[in-house]
Amino acid sequence: MRDDEVIAELGMPLEARPSALPFDGPRTWWIGDGIVAWCASEARVRDELAGLARGAAHPLAPRVVAHTARAIALAASPDAPEDALEALVASAPREVRTIEATVRAHLEGIASPISVPRALARIVGRARTDRLLARTLRVTTRVGPILGGVHPAWLRRAEGGVASLSMRHAQHEGWSAIDLVAPEVFGLGALRDDDDDAAYDLALLAALAREATLARGDDAEDAAERARDVVDRLMPRDTARAVRVRVEAPAWLDTSRWRGDIPAAKARWALRELDGLPLGGEIVRVHVDPPLRAGRAAPPWRPRSERRRELFSRWDRGIQADDEGLFSATPEALADRIAEGAHGVVIDGTCGIGSIAIALARRPEVREVIAVDLDTSRLAMAAHNARIYDVASRIRFVHGDVHDVIARERADVLVLDPPWGGRDYDRARVVAEDLALDVRPLIATFEGAIVLKLPRSFDVRTLPPGFVTEPGVDARGGIKMLIVRRAAQRPRGA
Ligand SMILES: C[S@@+](CC[C@H](N)C(=O)[O-])C[C@H]1O[C@@H](n2cnc3c(N)ncnc32)[C@H](O)[C@@H]1O
Structure with a gap:
């Protein structure tokens, strides 16, 4: 049976939107007036329904409006404006919590199939990892119930398509944040709300460490480089890595911000945003010493x-x-x-x-x-x-x-x-x-x-x-x- 036939059985007018994410999640979303639906295998749908039932009493629980053996429809905003997905995201209640703990404790709260500290030691060295893990960080995060389903608050539109963020690894008092950062890991768009978001950075670090460990070749190296950037952000400024940058650009462009010895993260930004950019009839070139990878661009997601x-x-x-x-x-x-x-x-x-x-x-x-x-x-x-x-x-x-x-x-x-x-x-x-x-x-x-x-x-x-x-x-x-x-x-x- 084709996916659209499965969705038709829900008996609601729903329009298909392709999912842009190359990870765990349905290939296509169906969006209707105040409804978001998707379909998957019977086993997966059973799993998700069981998770939704477990979390049903929680105030953040999404409401199932209909389901069949292979499809689930969730309620969006009751006044469902033109864009049901945005309505759904906006209408989701959020429980915000501030937690002060060591980076080690925070990372332990993030479900991950690998040991993040061990992966970090390989990426930035043991001494730096130990310093990072011992740091105390105050983070503000959104916590939700154990849900097998998709929480509206984690349903976002990424550049180029709809992002589905599975909560399958959520833990009761923990985070599902590792899925929240998946679009950035895959270069589809950053869902962070602001630049100074330690919760997001920690989740991103865990996700990149996982990617650096489990991926192969260039992808693994790319993830390791970006993990180093996140460590630079989380550690005090004076310990951030500096690299030497030279920029060839039209004479009218003030390049002083990117010239000389600058933090690696900033150099990587310049590489991504400026290197090879046709500007005013010339091509900008960014030279970095020692060489760095630009990494995959992840434009920040903004509503x-x-x-x-x-x-x-x-x-x-x-x-x-x-x-x-x-x-x-x-x-x-x-x-x-x-x-x-x-x-x-x-x-x-x-x-x-x-x-x-x-x-x-x-x-x-x-x-x-x-x-x-x-x-x-x-x-x-x-x-x-x-x-x-x-x-x-x-x-x-x-x-x-x-x-x-x-x-x-x-x-x-x-x-x-x-x-x-x-x-x-x-x-x-x-x-x-x-x-x-x-x-x-x-x-x-x-x-x-x-x-x-x-x-x-x-x-x-x-x-x-x-x-x-x-x-x-x-x-x-x-x-x-x-x-x-x-x-x-x-x-x-x-
Ligand atoms: C790029 S848009 C302007 C956007 C506007 N400055 C803004 O920031 O909102 C160009 C506009 O020029 C108008 N336009 C094109 N040729 C024109 C002409 N010969 N005389 C007057 N307007 C013209 C088009 O109708 C269009 O609305």
Whole structure:
């Protein structure tokens, strides 16, 4: 019987989503209105149901809404919004507990098929392992009941798919945290809530030690290197390993953070994020001595609501966006950076849903923003969004082509954020001809100051002289775009 036929027997409208995790867990999830379901072998389903029954009295227990011999459906949030999985995660109650103990005691609380201290001794040496194990750490963790099933709180969406996190190894007063870190171990996305999360780090350390012991070849070595990074994080700074780093990059990029003797973990970040990166028409190279492995990248997982609030801090007040507008919207912090230095009358020639126009209008030095877009519905959304930021009265919304607008309006500054070519824009090299709006004639005619927001792969060497480039860096240090400025050719009215 095919999995979809098994799920059909549950008798509920459910939509299939593939699971991206290469470890213990169903291949596919089915998600419906307030329901998450999956299927497996009869033995596994029996196991999970028995575990769910054992934990049924616990306040954190997921509720089984239906099951057959090969499938289980669990309740999600009762008001089940568009994304049932997110609703399920959000609705899960969490019991938070703070435990102060030695690293050794903490590690003993994490179920693992290997001896983590012995594995660590092989990876970082006995003396360092002993020092680490003796350290006292205060960690805050979420604890749950013994459940054979999947707990909603550990059900997260990882980059590229749905992450299922089995609780099969959970122990009553212990952690199932080793499964929580599995997506990071497999390079699918980090589910940590913040960078300074000792509970997560300990679980990650146990998982990497297991991987370094049980995996083979490159995978084992990779896990060992990353385990060393975690040990560096958990031990006092002065004992962290330092390596020597040299970066070849475009002259305008300040690389001082990554140059010289820096902690290995930071060097590994630079290797992953920067080495081989096409930036401004050149390729960045990171040289590390002694050589290090970059390790598999694990982008931090962040809930969608958080990502939206990074775009618009007032997202929850009813910001409007269409798919393209959302994809090309500038995160608020970067929009503020783009708006820096703007003054007088400013034309935002490609305003989309308004991120940059709003940032410009919030600057006291800016008298008026003329926000232009070819797309009427996006322009209406920008006007609505500007009202949410109380700056609509400082913006004149103009439906039309930016070429016509700069020909008839007088302005001090022109900001252009041309479409980059959709989600599949060329990450290797982009030049002006590739952009859906050719900025060259606009740059040539406009005499005021100019600010361009361009893809990081844009070859800035092809721009006319006088443009200065800076990287547009997000809150996690990643280079998301280029911000390119040119001063006014001559003062307005001269
Ligand atoms: C990358 S988006 C702008 C995103 C916006 N700056 C933000 O951060 O929210 C580009 C916008 O330029 C508009 N556009 C493209 N060609 C244009 C033109 N010739 N004149 C005016 N707008 C144009 C598109 O409709 C699209 O909304």
